[in-house]
Amino acid sequence: MRFLDFERPIYEIEKKIEELKKLTREHPEFAEEIKTLEEQSNRIKVRIYSQLTEWQKVQLARHPDRPHAVDFINGMIDDFVELHGDRHYGDDPAIVGGIGKLEGLRLVVIGQEKGRSTNEKIRRNFGMPHPEGYRKARRLMELAEKFSLPVFTIVDTPGAYPGVGAEERGQSMAIAENLKVMLQLKTPLLTLIIGEGGSGGALGIAVADRVLAMQYSIYSVISPEGCASIIWRDGKLAPKAAEALRLTPEHLQRLGIVDEIIEEPLGGAHRDPETAIKSAKERVLYHLKELVVKDPEEVLRERRERYRRIGYIEEVALSS
C-alpha cells in the first residue's frame, strides 16, 4: 500500500498488526496485543484525520489507491455495457461511458478514469480527456434523453488534456457544447465527485441537478500548484493556494456548488473502498429516485435556475 507522509504513523501501526495477525495461530496470546494496537490505530486515525490541512486533503483526493470511476461503476452498476467512441474521431479511454442499472434503475453512466497500473494510466491519459471524450459524453447524454434515462456522471480528473491534438480538435468547443447540452437536457443529471474535480475538464461532464462529493474530494477552477505559480510566482506555495481556493467539499457546500458530502470510512476511501462505494451508491440512488419521478421539464427549469443564481456581485450606483 502506498501512503502519504502524514499517513505514515497509520501505515506503521497497521503493518505491525498485520505481522502479529500472521503469528496468532501459533501465538494466540497476541490477540490481546492486536486489540490494543487496533484501538491505538483508530485513535491515531481519528487524530490525524480530524486535523487535516487543505493541502493534505488535496493529496488525499489524488491518492493513488483511491477508488476510481471504474471501481465505482463495478461496485454500483449492474449489467453495465460500455459504449465507446464519439462517432467523429475516436474513443477516449479517459472517459468511460455506458448503460446499466443501479438497483434496477436504468441509467447512463459517464466517468473520468485515471487508470491504476502504469500501463493503464498511460492508456487512460491519467484521466485527462481529449475533445473526443467530451463528445462521447455528449452523445451518451443525448442517448439518455432519448430513452428518458437519468445520467450519472463521475468526476475524477486533473483537467482536460493540455496537448496539441486536443487544441487542434477543439477542446474549448467540445467543453462549451457540453455545457450547453447539459443545460438543455430534459432528463435528470447527477454528478458525483470522487477525487479531483479539475476545472473546465471536470465541468465538461458536471452540470447537474444534484452534485455530490466524496468527503476527500476537491473541485477547483485551477490546481493549487497552478494558482500558486501564477499569483505568487512560486509553485511551492501550493498549500497556501489550497487554502485560498476553498476547494474542499465543506467550502463547496457552503458556496452552493455541492449539495451533499458523502462521508468516507475512517482514514479515507482508499482504506476501505467497498464501504466508500456502498455509501456513495445509497446516496446516488436516493437522489436519482427523487429526480426520476419529477416532470423532466421541471427538473430542467430547476437546474437552469440553480446555475442562473450562482455569483457574488455588487451593484454600485453609476460609477462611470
Add this chain to the structure above:
Amino acid sequence: MLFRRKKKEIQAEKKDLPDGLWLKCKNCGEILYKTQLEKNLWVCPKCGYHMRITSRDYMSILLDDGKFEEEIAPGLRSGDPLEFPNYKEKLETYRKKTGLDDAALAGVGYLDGKKIVLFLTDFNFMGGSMGSAVGEKFYRAAQKAIELRVPLVALTASGGGARMHEGIISLMQMVKTSLACAELDEARIPYINVLTDPTMAGVMASFASLGDVIIAEPGALLGFTGPRVIKQTIGEELPPGFQRSEFLLEHGMVDGVVHRKELKATLSKILDVLRVPENGEG
C-alpha cells in the same frame, strides 16, 4: 487553465507611449507614428500585426457614433466570495487603472444602423478574466437581446479565462454564460462571437465558442490551455502558428479571420442575413 504574459510585454503595446509620437511594432520592428496607427485602428500598416486595444476602442470601431445608446448593468462588480488574499485590493487597483467596474462592458447600440446588443471583455482588467461580474453581465446582455429581439455580438479579449480569485464561483460562470447562449438559441436570436487576442480557457470553453457565427481577428491567440503549459506538459516545441486564429480556421473551429478594418462591415453583412425571425415566422 490560465494564460499569462509578462506584464511588461502587455504594456509595451500601447500604454507605453503616453507622450511619444511613435512606437515600434512588436512584430516587425517598424517605427510607426501614433497618429498613423490610430487611423489604422492600431494595426501595423507594414505587417498587419493587430495590437491589443481596449473594450472602449472596439466600441468606437463597431458602433455608429462610437458609443452605446444604453449601457447594460453599469456599476456591476464582482464580490469576493472566497475572501481571496489581496483580491479586493487588486480589483480596486484595476478599477482605477482602467476606469472600468470589472472586465466587461455591455450595451445597446447601432451597427450600420442595425440595433444590437454589444458585449465586450477587456484584457486590461485582470486579463479580461471572467468572475461573477463578467458572467452576470453576459447573462443580462443576452437577456436584453432576447427582450429587444435584437442580435448579440460578443467580442472577447480574455487571456485569463475563469478568474481564479473567485475560485469555483468563476468556474460556474462558464455555466451561467452557456445558459444564456442556450436561451439565445431557443429564442432564435442571432449570436456572433468576435475573438480577439487573447481568448482562452474558461471564456473560450463557454460563451466565446457558442455563437452562430464565430469570427476572429488575425493572429489572435485562441485556445483552451495556454501554450506555455502545453509546452511544459508535452516537453516539445509547439508547431508554428499554434493556437493562432489562422490555425483555428484551418482546423475548422472558426468561420473566418477578419481584419480589424473589415470587422464592422463583415458583421454588418452577417447581421443583414441572419436576422431575428419575425414573430410567428417559422
